[in-house]
Amino acid sequence: MAKDARVTRELLLNAGARLFATEGIDAARTRDIVKLAGQGNDSAITYHFGSRQGLLEAILRAGVERMEPVRAATVLDSADLAVIVAAIADPISAELLTEEGRWFLRVIAQVAGRAGVRTHAVPALIDGTAIARQLKLLEQACLAFLPEPLALERVAAFISFLTAALADRAARPEPHLLGHEAFTANLNAMLTAALRA
Numbered sequence: 802m803a804k805d806a807r808v809t810r811e812l813l814l815n816a817g818a819r820l821f822a823t824e825g826i827d828a829a830r831t832r833d834i835v836k837l838a839g840q841g842n843d844s845a846i847t848y849h850f851g852s853r854q855g856l857l858e859a860i861l862r863a864g865v866e867r868m869e870p871v872r873a874a875t876v877l878d879s880a881d882l883a884v885i886v887a888a889i890a891d892p893i894s895a896e897l898l899t900e901e902g903r904w905f906l907r908v909i910a911q912v913a914g915r916a917g918v919r920t921h922a923v924p925a926l927i928d929g930t931a932i933a934r935q936l937k938l939l940e941q942a943c944l945a946f947l948p949e950p951l952a953l954e955r956v957a958a959f960i961s962f963l964t965a966a967l968a969d970r971a972a973r974p975e976p977h978l979l980g981h982e983a984f985t986a987n988l989n990a991m992l993t994a995a996l997r998a
Contacts, residue, residue: 810849812838814863815901817846817856822907822971826857861912861926864905868892872931882942883993889935890963890992894985896971903971910968918957936960943996955996963992 816837820829831853835845842848850856871892877885893909896902917924918936927933936956943952966988970977979987 806849809838809840809845812840813846813849813856814860815904818860818901818904818908821857821860821911822904826908826911857908858926860905860908864896864902864909865927865930865932867902867905868896869931871895872935875931875935877935877938880938880942880945882939882996883989885935885939885942886959886993886996887989889932889939890989891985893963894967894981894988897967897981897984906964906967906971910964913960913964914957916957916960918960919953921953939996946997959992959996962995963988 813834816834817829820834820837823829824833831846832843834856835841835843838845846853846856850859872888875888877888879885893906896906915924918940923933927936939959940952940956943955947955970984977984
């Protein structure tokens with residue numbers, strides 16, 4: 802891909818993430834994304850991503866890929882719920898530390914309910930990734946003390962709660978009541994407690 806094309810693609814990714822985050826994935830208008838990216842051609846999104854949906858998927862994929870090295874380096878040989886929760890939650894909580902990450906968190910929360918946990922369907926976006934393996938471990942840990950329907954509901958609620966809490970923090974300006982480390986530790990403790998309830 803030519804340098805100019807890569808630059809344009811990045812501008813569109815950033816503008817799309819920002820407008821999907823602030824206006825919603827269904828409400829953000831394509832022409833506004835193109836304008837915010839400084840592009841004059843309304844077909845720029847189609848050219849670079851195939852469609853508006855393709856842009857959304859590229860934004861989500863970029864976030865998953867940013868976290869993948871940390872997740873892949875985390876070896877989980879424990880069935881301890883708190884350890885698994887931290888392995889899942891810590892990398893995505895770290896997205897709070899960058900502007901790009903904060904936009905991503907506000908976008909991912911809008912699609913969290915489509916994760917397919919209740920039906921054992923792994924979304925193509927995370928198929929074969931470390932997060933998919935971590936979520937499977939979380940399900941197995943819950944199955945150790947819950948019947949399957951309840952375990953799947955709890956894992957689905959875990960994803961929704963985690964992403965909603967992070968999106969809420971990402972949308973609120975500083976100062977926060979808790980610093981990042983304290984916020985993450987508290988979030989992990991609440992998530993673990995909810996799974997064990």
